[in-house]
Amino acid sequence: MKSLIYTPIATGDKLTEKLSGLSEEGFEIMFDSGGYHVQTNNGDFEELYKYIMPFYEQNDWGHRYVLPDNVPLSDDDEATVDQKVKETRANARLSYYFLPDKLKSKAIPVIQGSTYEHVTECVETYAELDKVQTVGFGSFETFGNNNGVNIISEDVATTLRYAVNLAHEQELEVHAFGVGGPTVIPVLNHLGVDSFDCSSWIRAGGYGEIYFPFKSPMHVSHDTDRNGPKVFREDLNQLRSESGHSCPFCRSYTELRESRISRILHNLIVLKEMSRGVGDYTTDEVLTQMNDQSRYTSLLRSLA
Structure with a gap:
């Protein structure tokens, strides 16, 4: 399956039209709500919500729809993280009920937070949304320009494994957002993650790697x-x-x-081969x- 993840709020109508055509040709398109994009560009979560929900309703040809999440940042204090996790859960529940019925089974609410309590609250909330089949995990540590690179530390690995086990108990699959690479894929596989997305192959190729x-x-x-x-x-x-x-x-x-371009395409092929064969x-x-x-x-x- 040819798969793409797409953040509508960060692009424009022409790309949306192009991706609609690719969907008809057999590409699986995941719509990312853009929570991370909004947070790192000093955007407003409420504005994101007002934008993305009508967009989803108007573009019902996608295969997965990530529900709006209020992304905690590395420098947020504990109270801010707690509040963002609470808002993520509340808005995921609200977003799910406002989605057209045909899209509910394609909805992906996002697990945020850094503690077992946060993870448990998220998974329990999403398990009550009866048609949801997949949850996302986005609580990785970050580094680099604009905190643009996700990494898995020992603490994150422990939290992710807990989230995967809890979600699987509820018969929910887990998608890991924005993390992947030749040495990361074996870790994701070992932790039981069902799917992941990343742009590391593009970034690495651009840097000559x-x-x-x-x-x-x-x-x-x-x-x-x-x-x-x-x-x-x-x-x-x-x-x-x-x-x-x-x-x-x-x-x-x-x-x-x-x-x-040759480096980028080579890197992409390596990751595709690894994701299919690491097991x-x-x-x-x-x-x-x-x-x-x-x-x-x-x-x-x-x-x-």
Whole structure:
């Protein structure tokens, strides 16, 4: 299945029309409510709600509809997080009941918060929405420009595993928002997450990085002085042979080095292959392929 996640409030009508056509061609489109976009751009949650609910009603051709959530930020104090979680639950319940009946089974309310109590309150609230089949998890730690990169710390992993177990007990699937990469996917799989989305493959390709299965990102474009592992011409064939990965976009070292689009498409193919095949490996088999220096190698070893 070809899948896309789309944030309407961050784009425009022309892209919506294009995606509608792709939906007719067999693409699975998930509408993201835009809670994270609004929070990181100093937007207003009430304005988001007023925008997104009419949009959903007018565009009923999607496959999944993320309900509006008030996203806690890393620097929010405890009282603010509590309030945002409460608002997320209340608005998810309200949004669900105002959705057209044909969309209720496609609704995805979002688990927010950093404590077991927050998670429990969210899952119990969403389990009462009788047609909901999937819940989202977005409470990751962040870093980078504008807190744009989600990471899984040990604390987050513990909370996520608790959320997955609780949701599965209620026969709800769990989708992880905005986190993924060659070393993150084995952790998500180990924690029992059912699906995830990410844009790391685009960002990495733009920064001159390439992926190989179970390995940390490596720099292939050395025009800037960046830290981290690097790939030189003599390394490429060995990496392809050891990983078992081969695609049209990584056959040429020069093309990978010089073409941003080739890096991006190569990275996407690697993640697609991994997401489909990671369940075929035992945890020990995965760990033998991962980099010792990766944060997620030690995390997966700890979880196992």
